[in-house]
Amino acid sequence: MNDQLELNDIQGIIIRGYSNLPAAHFLLLGMQDPAAVKQWLSLMAKDITPGDRDPGESAAHIAFTFDGLKALGLNADALESFSLEFEDGMTGKHKQFFLGDFAESAPERWTWGGPNTADIHILLMLYAKDADVLSRNKNTVLETISRYGLHEVQVLDTTVLYKQKEHFGFHDGISQPTIKGLKRADDKENIIEAGEFILGYKNEYGQYTPRPTVPAQADAANLLTPMPQGSAHDLGRNGTYLVFRQLAQDVPLFWKFMARTTENVNGNNDEKEMIKLASKIVGRWPNGAPLVLSPEDDGGKPESNENHFDYRQSDPEGLKCPFAAHIRRSNPKDSLDTDRATSIAIAKRHRLLRRGRSYGPPLTEKLNPLDCLKGEETNVERGLYFISINADIGRQFEFVQNGWINNPKFKGLYEERDPLVANHQNPQDSSHTGTFCIHHNGLRTRITGIPEFVKVKGGAYFFIPGLRALRYLANVTT
Amino acid sequence: MVLYISEGKQPELTNLLQQIVDNDVETNGIVPFKQIKSIHFARFIALGKSIDVHGQEVASRLVLTTNYDMPLENHIQEMVRVAGPGLWRIFSLCQNFSSGNYNADMLERFLLSQNIPSETFYVGVGYRSVQQIHNENLLRKAINEFADGQRALLQNEPAQAARQRIINFVRSRPDLKWADSPEPGPSRAFTISRYAKLIGIIALLIIFSPIILPFVIIWMLIMLVFEITELQAPNPVTKDQIRALVARETQLVQAQFSALGNIKPGSFRLITMKFLLQSTNFLAPYIFTKGKLSGIPTVHFARWLLVEEGRQMLFLSNYDGNSENYLRDFINIAAKQLTLLFCLAQGYPKTWLMVFGGAKDAENFMAWARYRQVITNVWYSANKEVSVMNIFQNSKIRCGLYGEMTETEAQKWISII
Numbered sequence: 001m002n003d004q005l006e007l008n009d010i011q012g013i014i015i016r017g018y019s020n021l022p023a024a025h026f027l028l029l030g031m032q033d034p035a036a037v038k039q040w041l042s043l044m045a046k047d048i049t050p051g052d053r054d055p056g057e058s059a060a061h062i063a064f065t066f067d068g069l070k071a072l073g074l075n076a077d078a079l080e081s082f083s084l085e086f087e088d089g090m091t092g093k094h095k096q097f098f099l100g101d102f103a104e105s106a107p108e109r110w111t112w113g114g115p116n117t118a119d120i121h122i123l124l125m126l127y128a129k130d131a132d133v134l135s136r137n138k139n140t141v142l143e144t145i146s147r148y149g150l151h152e153v154q155v156l157d158t159t160v161l162y163k164q165k166e167h168f169g170f171h172d173g174i175s176q177p178t179i180k181g182l183k184r185a186d187d188k189e190n191i192i193e194a195g196e197f198i199l200g201y202k203n204e205y206g207q208y209t210p211r212p213t214v215p216a217q218a219d220a221a222n223l224l225t226p227m228p229q230g231s232a233h234d235l236g237r238n239g240t241y242l243v244f245r246q247l248a249q250d251v252p253l254f255w256k257f258m259a260r261t262t263e264n265v266n267g268n269n270d271e272k273e274m275i276k277l278a279s280k281i282v283g284r285w286p287n288g289a290p291l292v293l294s295p296e297d298d299g300g301k302p303e304s305n306e307n308h309f310d311y312r313q314s315d316p317e318g319l320k321c322p323f324a325a326h327i328r329r330s331n332p333k334d335s336l337d338t339d340r341a342t343s344i345a346i347a348k349r350h351r352l353l354r355r356g357r358s359y360g361p362p363l364t365e366k367l368n369p370l371d372c373l374k375g376e377e378t379n380v381e382r383g384l385y386f387i388s389i390n391a392d393i394g395r396q397f398e399f400v401q402n403g404w405i406n407n408p409k410f411k412g413l414y415e416e417r418d419p420l421v422a423n424h425q426n427p428q429d430s431s432h433t434g435t436f437c438i439h440h441n442g443l444r445t446r447i448t449g450i451p452e453f454v455k456v457k458g459g460a461y462f463f464i465p466g467l468r469a470l471r472y473l474a475n476v477t478t
Numbered sequence: 479m480v481l482y483i484s485e486g487k488q489p490e491l492t493n494l495l496q497q498i499v500d501n502d503v504e505t506n507g508i509v510p511f512k513q514i515k516s517i518h519f520a521r522f523i524a525l526g527k528s529i530d531v532h533g534q535e536v537a538s539r540l541v542l543t544t545n546y547d548m549p550l551e552n553h554i555q556e557m558v559r560v561a562g563p564g565l566w567r568i569f570s571l572c573q574n575f576s577s578g579n580y581n582a583d584m585l586e587r588f589l590l591s592q593n594i595p596s597e598t599f600y601v602g603v604g605y606r607s608v609q610q611i612h613n614e615n616l617l618r619k620a621i622n623e624f625a626d627g628q629r630a631l632l633q634n635e636p637a638q639a640a641r642q643r644i645i646n647f648v649r650s651r652p653d654l655k656w657a658d659s660p661e662p663g664p665s666r667a668f669t670i671s672r673y674a675k676l677i678g679i680i681a682l683l684i685i686f687s688p689i690i691l692p693f694v695i696i697w698m699l700i701m702l703v704f705e706i707t708e709l710q711a712p713n714p715v716t717k718d719q720i721r722a723l724v725a726r727e728t729q730l731v732q733a734q735f736s737a738l739g740n741i742k743p744g745s746f747r748l749i750t751m752k753f754l755l756q757s758t759n760f761l762a763p764y765i766f767t768k769g770k771l772s773g774i775p776t777v778h779f780a781r782w783l784l785v786e787e788g789r790q791m792l793f794l795s796n797y798d799g800n801s802e803n804y805l806r807d808f809i810n811i812a813a814k815q816l817t818l819l820f821c822l823a824q825g826y827p828k829t830w831l832m833v834f835g836g837a838k839d840a841e842n843f844m845a846w847a848r849y850r851q852v853i854t855n856v857w858y859s860a861n862k863e864v865s866v867m868n869i870f871q872n873s874k875i876r877c878g879l880y881g882e883m884t885e886t887e888a889q890k891w892i893s894i895i
Contacts, residue, residue, distance in 0.1 A: 084717045094725045098800070205809075205840040317893070337775050337867075338811055346810045394802060403803045409731060412775075412867040414618075428730045430863075443625055443632045443640065443892050 003201055005181045005194055007052035009238040009466045013061045013125060014198060014389055015051035015182070017173070017355055019164075021059055021127035023134040024357050026156040026244075026385060027141065028112055029122040033149025034072050034478070037122075040148035041474035050467060058128040058137055062470065063242050063462035065089070068121030073478030078214040078235060085393035086241055086461050091115055098398060100406040100417075103425035103432075105456035111154070111246070112458040118153045123244065123462050156246070156385060158357040162366050163303060166358055167249045167382050168278070168453070169367035171288030171303050175331055177351045187308055189333065189344055197353045199391050200237035200466075204349045209391040211236025212463075214472070223472040238466025240389055243352075243397045245459035247421070248383040251363045254278070254453045255373040261447055275369050277447070280438050281419045283327030286369065290327070295320035311335035312343075318439050324416035329404045337411060350399050352388040359385055383457070393461055413437075419447075421454045479592035480785050480792075481572040483524065483538045491540060491571040492524045495855040503858045508564035511858040516553040518545040518608050519779060519796040522568070522856040523736050530789045531740045531824050540572055541736075543794055545779045547607045554589045558582050565589075597755035597791075598782040598819065600762050602769050602866045606873070610661055611861045614872035617657050618895075621648065621875065625895055637888035644892075645879050660880050661873075676764055698831060701750065705832075708742070711825040713842070713849035720848050726857075727800050731865060732778070734857045735801055737793045737850045739823035741784070748788045751822045754832075755782050758819060769866045772812035776804065776866055782819065791823060798865040805847050813837035825849065 007015065018024075031037045041062075049059040064072075066087050070079060079087070088095065091107035091114055101107060107114040124141065128134035142152060166172040178186040181194050181201075195203030199211040213232035214224065224233035255274070262273035279285045285298035292309045293299075312334045315321055321328050328335060331351065336343035360382025364371035390396035404410055405418040417424065419436040434450030465473060483491055497508060504512035511520055523541040530536055546553040557565065562582050569575040569588070576584060603611065624647045625632055632640040648654050664672075683690065727733045741751055771777040780795035797804050808816050817836030821829040827842035829835045837843045864872070871894060878891035 080717075084720060087717065088721070094721075094727075097728060098724075205838075207839070207841050210841065338773055342773075342811060346806075349806075349810070395806070399802065399806070403799060407799065409798055409865040409868065412865075412871065414868055426730060439893060440633070441893060442637055442889050443629065443895065445629065445633075446622065446626055448626075 003181070003194070005051075005179075005198070005201070006238055006466075008050045009468055010051040010198060011061050011239075011464055011467070012049040012051045012053065012055065012059055013127075013355055014240060014353065014464070015179070016054070017176070018055070018059060018127045021055065021057075021129055022160045023128045023131050024158040025126045025134060025138050026158070027122075027124040027126065027138070028120045028153040028156065029124060029145065029150050030119050030153050031068065031071050031121045031150050036147075036149030037072065038474050038476065040145065040150065041470065043144075045467065045470050045474055048467060048470065055127075056129070058126070058133050060127070060137070061125040061464065063123040063125070063464040064473070065120055065122075065460055065462055067119055069463065069473070071121050072473060072476055074473070074476055075214055075218040078212060078218065081212040081214075081232075081235070082463065083210065083241070083393060085398060086463060090245075090459050090461055097426070098402050100401070100423040100426065101456050102423055102427070104452070105423055105425070110456070110458045113244075113460040114458065117458075120153055120460055122150070123242070123460075156359065158359050158385065159361065159382075161358050161362050165286075165367050166384060167251050167360070167362060167367070168254050168282075169251075169369055169372055170282055170284060170286050171305075173354065173356075174284070174288050174305050175307055175327065177353060179353070189348070190307065192348055192351050196349070196351060196391055196396070197389055198238060198240050200234065203391060204345070211239075211391075218477075219472065221475065223475065224468060235465070235469050235472065237469070239469050240391050240464055241393050242355075242462040242464045243386070243388045243390065243393060243459075244462060245386040246359075246383065246457040247386050248381050248455045248457050250453050250455070251372055251382065252375060252377045253451060255369060257451065257453075258369075259373055269373070271370055274373075277438075278369065280322055280325060281436060283321050283325035291321040291325070312340055319441070322436070322438055323411045324413055324419060324436055326418050326420040329410055329418055330400060332404065332411070335411070350396055350404075352390050352396055352400065355387040355389060357385050357387070359383060381457070383454070389464070419450050423452060423456075424450075425452075479542050479589070479594060480783075481540045481542075481569065481575070481592065483540050484571055484573050487571040488524060488526065488538050491568065492855060494568060494571070495522050495524060498522075498856045503856060508567065509561040509856075510564075512860075513560045514556055515608060515860075516547045516556050517858065518547075518603070518611075518860055519734070520544040520856075520858045521734060521736065521794065521854050523852060524855050525738060525852060528738060528790070529740075530786065531743050532789075536786055536790065539785075540568070541792065541794075543781065545601075545796065547609075550593065551590070554586055557589065558586045594783060594785075596759070596781045596783050597752065598759040598762070598780075600766065600771055600777065600780040602766075602771060602777045602779060603869050604767075604769070604873075605664065606661075606869065608860045611864060611869055611872075613656060614876050615861065615864050615868070617648070617654060618872045618875050620651065620654060621895055632892070636885060637892050638883065638885055640892055641878070641883060641888040644895075648879060657876060657879060660877060672763075679760070697750070700746065702831060704747070705829055710828050710842075713825045713845040715845050715849040719851075722853060723848070723851055724801065726853065729859070729862060731863055732796060732798055732859050733800050733804070734854050735793070735795045735797070735804060736852050736854045737847065738852050739791045739793065739820075739825075739850050741789060741791055742822050742824055747822045750832075751791075752784070752788070754818055754822075755784075769870050772815040774807045774811050776807065778866055793820075796859065798867075801851075805844055808847075809837045809840050809843055823850070 047060050048062055049055050108116055126137050177192040178184050178190055179194050179197055180191050193204050194201035195209050203209050212235040213227055214235050216231045216233055219233040227234050258274045258278045259269050262270050262277050264270045284290050287298045287303050289299045289304040290306055290309050292314045333347050334340045334343045336346055363375040388397055406422050408415045408417050415435045417434055419434050424432050424434050436447045437444045498506045521543055525539045527538050528536045562585055563580050566580045566585055648657055776798040778796040783792040785792055814833040817829055818833050820826050821832045821836055825846050827836050827839035
């Protein structure tokens with residue numbers, strides 16, 4: 001099979017993160033008239049931005065839930081050929097246990113995508129260079145959809161934060177895998193086979209990730225390419241799976257906890273220690289500089305996009321960046337408990353392409369830690385739309401979430417989950433708060449009583465089809 | 479042990495086993511596992527009817543396995559003492575078991591007589607007893623709490639002084655009395671005979687290598703012909719099968735894996751299989767000493783068992799994490815070594831010379847493993863909150879309580895608390 005990326009058939013959001021299109025809306029839609037929806041899809045297909053075009057002003061992308069594909073009337077064999085994780089979604093009993101969505105993060109309490117909220121069939125992602133263009137495009141869509149058998153379940157608005165930070169005030173979006181075949185320069189360790197992120201290409205096992213197909217007779221018009229083996233047609237090619245989770249961030253809680261834990265003997269705030277603790281938890285300083293490279297301070301740069309570092313040589317005992325830190329466990333690079341080459345090979349098989357955006361107003365404009373600490377607390381919700389792209393939800397997103405982020409035994413630890421984003425409310429947990437150790441030469445400093453700074457508010461798995469597959473879906477016959 | 483289930487009794491047996499789970503595997507009235515102190519891990523599997531490679535039906539069976547503290551006789555006596563009547567009820571639904579009234583002596587004799595030796599048995603937790611693992615985890619917790627309370631002091635004094643302070647604390651606690659002295663290790667004679675055995679075998683191999691080598695080469699060539707000519711059997715695993723399997727993984731730290739495979743036909747393969755499993759069994763205690771099974775750091779116990787005169791193989795293991803993670807470790811860390819032990823099972827991905835290929839074909843390997851995995855009806859773990867790495871670290875912490883240490887050694891020891 002041809003392994004040259006077919007950029008003109010791949011949706012552009014997989015290829016680029018659109019930093020030039022800072023304004024974005026995510027529209028969650030439900031369908032009540034599949035026949036009309038298919039007409040709409042035919043119209044919409046022309047507006048979906050392909051990966052070979054660098055959009056100047058705006059971009060649009062579309063993805064479907066399993067329920068959405070079913071509602072469209074996709075052939076039963078085709079539905080069965082989608083992955084188990086996509087079919088079962090994010091909210092079953094076992095999935096709740098596996099992903100650690102308990103208490104305030106329980107699917108029953110979600111504002112969308114949960115068992116008690118309206119069905120979601122389609123995700124429409126709109127990006128634009130500014131709010132005006134975005135709002136114009138959104139209004140056009142919203143005016144149109146009701147005529148085509150669709151209704152709006154929820155519109156998710158995004159926020160652009162100061163200097164590429166996230167709400168806690170950390171420079172974000174630094175660690176991002178580079179898709180092989182895009183001819184972008186990067187460290188070898190960070191260039192990942194296209195099949196990890198796009199279906200129809202070789203993955204890090206040198207194999208093709210299982211992908212959905214349709215029986216040949218269900219594609220009489222030959223809109224899809226035939227599979228290399230067998231008679232089925234390839235519905236997955238150039239498409240992939242998209243994981244969407246709305247993660248609310250409690251910024252006052254975060255900085256108050258850091259301040260309280262590090263206050264000096266007189267009960268006064270120690271700003272330096274407060275920021276250092278938060279940085280130990282993240283694994284980077286607020287400006288993005290990795291602790292492995294600058295363990296004592298942030299190096300003084302306004303921002304750092306540094307990704308070129310290892311753990312094994314530079315910090316084998318976790319004295320600079322703790323084993324439990326967020327970045328060291330979400331992408332452990334060479335620090336897993338195997339030989340170096342094996343560790344890197346394993347890490348490469350569990351990467352995620354991140355396309356998240358922040359939402360809600362920032363607590364303070366520039367998100368400096370001290371300002372955040374003093375910032376006025378209100379009931380407004382803010383956080384991150386965690387959006388990640390992976391070809392195998394089970395092996396990538398779910399594995400990282402369960403095996404690394406939420407696993408208290410990661411890398412020989414005892415009771416330390418990810419101190420930044422993990423959940424401690426599993427009924428079996430002996431303590432419902434987190435623990436985090438900062439190692440020194442000699443006795444560690446153990447921090448206990450860590451609350452959840454991040455709570456899940458909604459989410460779903462989507463299939464983001466290639467453009468040929470989208471046209472097929474628009475013409476699917478029931 | 480593996481017993482044939484009496485005709486038509488499978489539903490009743492499955493129900494009975496489910497009652498154990500529904501009424502808390504630790505404290506239920508049928509087999510209250512928590513009271514059987516010699517058990518590390520235990521499981522019951524009610525295997526439905528299966529088909530062997532020749533297409534012949536194999537009747538449904540009940541499997542009971544325990545990972546226990548030696549000796550076997552004491553373990554079985556304890557099982558009978560604590561759960562005799564419950565076990566009697568369960569076995570009554572199996573063939574060749576007395577249908578009469580409960581009789582403890584008879585049950586004990588039955589259990590002893592039914593014990594099947596494993597072809598390969600891997601122990602990831604060393605020679606530690608259930609109690610030792612439990613105690614050392616308590617010790618580590620107590621030291622941690624003490625260290626948290628005295629942190630400023632311990633961090634600001636020389637490591638040797640800090641260590642002494644911790645030792646004094648442990649000595650002051652009556653409930654940690656057992657930690658005053660180290661766990662007795664294996665005797666000197668045992669260690670010597672253990673290594674003498676290994677050296678003896680190696681010497682024999684070297685002496686007879688002129689005869690063995692050509693033999694091995696011919697053997698491998700025959701195997702290669704088999705490998706080239708045979709077709710891989712399909713593994714039509716369904717989503718529902720996987721759903722049913724993973725839904726039973728509900729523990730925070732550990733999980734289990736049970737699989738039933740068919741051995742490919744012919745005595746050539748069976749002899750090879752037996753040889754590979756038994757040599758691994760012999761070598762495992764020498765080469766997998768640090769809690770790692772071929773580099774995989776999460777396996778507490780693993781067992782390979784040939785049943786039905788070698789037509790089928792049972793694979794049973796207890797490990798940290800979840801099955802997805804565990805199977806991925808097989809592929810990522812130990813593909814060659816584990817391929818050697820599974821390559822003669824029907825449906826295993828195609829191999830070359832029994833180590834190449836195989837698990838490297840990740841998709842096929844996952845499909846095979848899931849297709850052959852069976853539901854474990856009852857599963858029990860005594861020390862369910864510790865990982866293999868925790869167990870080793872806990873022992874290291876305890877060992878640091880004894881003897882002299884330099885300042886550097888003391889600092890290193892304190893840093894692992």
